[in-house]
Amino acid sequence: MELFSEDRSAQVVAASFANTLDPRLRQLLAALVRHLHAFAKEVELTEQEWGAAIDFLTRTGQKCDDVRQEFVLLSDVLGISMLVETINHRTGGTSTESTVLGPFHMVESPPRELGDNIALDGKGELCLVTGRVTGTDGEPLAGALVDVWQANENGFYDVQQPDVQPERNLRGLFTADEDGRFWFRTIVPRYYPIPDDGPVGELLAATSRHPNRPAHVHFIATASGYRPVTTHLFVDDSPYLNSDAVFGVKESLIRRFPLIDDPARAAEAGLPNPFRTVHFDIALLRADQKQPTQRNRHDGP
Structure with a gap:
């Protein structure tokens, strides 16, 4: 397997899914990695920003309960639900x-x-x-x-x-x-x-x-x-x-x-x-x- 590098990061990670038995899952994961890595490179994402994003998602999950779904709200306000x-x-x-x-x-x-x-x-x-x-x-x-x-x-x-x-x-x-x-x-x-x-x-x-x-x-x-x-x-x-x-x-x-x-x-x-x-x-x-x-x-x- 090719070693990880900044230039080839998405390709290397996507290749790790090559043996995924479900073809749709393989397609989804490969595309997700491509877009996430492209985003990080485009904005030159800092470690502090990525840490803040993980903290935000963690707190989003912690806010969910039997009568509240904060992740649905997040999907909604980002327009993903409608898309x-x-x-x-x-x-x-x-x-x-x-x-x-x-x-x-x-x-x-x-x-x-x-x-x-x-x-x-x-x-x-x-x-x-x-x-x-x-x-x-x-x-x-x-x-x-x-x-x-x-x-x-x-x-x-x-x-x-x-x-x-x-x-x-x-x-x-x-x-x-x-x-x-x-x-x-x-x-x-x-x-x-x-x-x-x-x-x-x-x-x-x-x-x-x-x-x-x-x-x-x-x-x-x-x-x-x-x-x-x-x-x-x-x-x-x-x-x-x-x-x-x-x-x-x-x-x-x-x-x-x-x-x-x-x-x-x-x-x-x-x-x-x-x-x-x-x-x-x-x-x-x-x-x-x-x-x-x-x-x-x-x-x-």
Whole structure:
């Protein structure tokens, strides 16, 4: 084996993986080493800087627990979560765009009936959410599962406030009807900061970035024979749409939440009049449908 040198460092280390049985693992490790070594050489990384980086990653791991995943936050604020999500869920403009899962899908959403109110504490501005799950040709996906979760009126998820919010507050797993329709009651989401009292917060402060996310509701839609999608529903007049701390906003996912003054409809939905509402249709790619490539999406040569 060739001995280590500054000029050939990446090649020497990558060669050490030559006997890796899994070809994909061999490819990933070799590419990782190439890019890491190129980075260190480009910036002339000092020993102190590398030590600080190791300390930062160590503290990031130490901040993780059953209700907090600091490494997910780090991936999010560096844009890696969104990049990986986008690479793996290209839509070609035919299906609902995906976005980040986020660090708070940590518990199973309880099954609920269509029309249920997931705001268990009764706090916040009530809102009716309606939608339909279909394939890309508009075919209704009867029995599709729609998993939803969101923060409360103060910008906290239930797992962040176990002594304040009811368990599984603002979470629900709904089964679409025979026409692929779903509907439920919740509250109008509010913008909020991601947790910034750990290493990721230090990174944001050091780079003069704010920790805020625009108001949104999380969705995961699944149906047999179709590819699942993890996505968000964003409020159109929310602050931070153009500076989401985790780069999760896509224009196709922004919706208006109009105020409806209709006593009969309010009574039917079990909401006070007037009330807020939003409609969010979700289109899924078939499982056997070829995913568009980067070249397809940009129509390049």
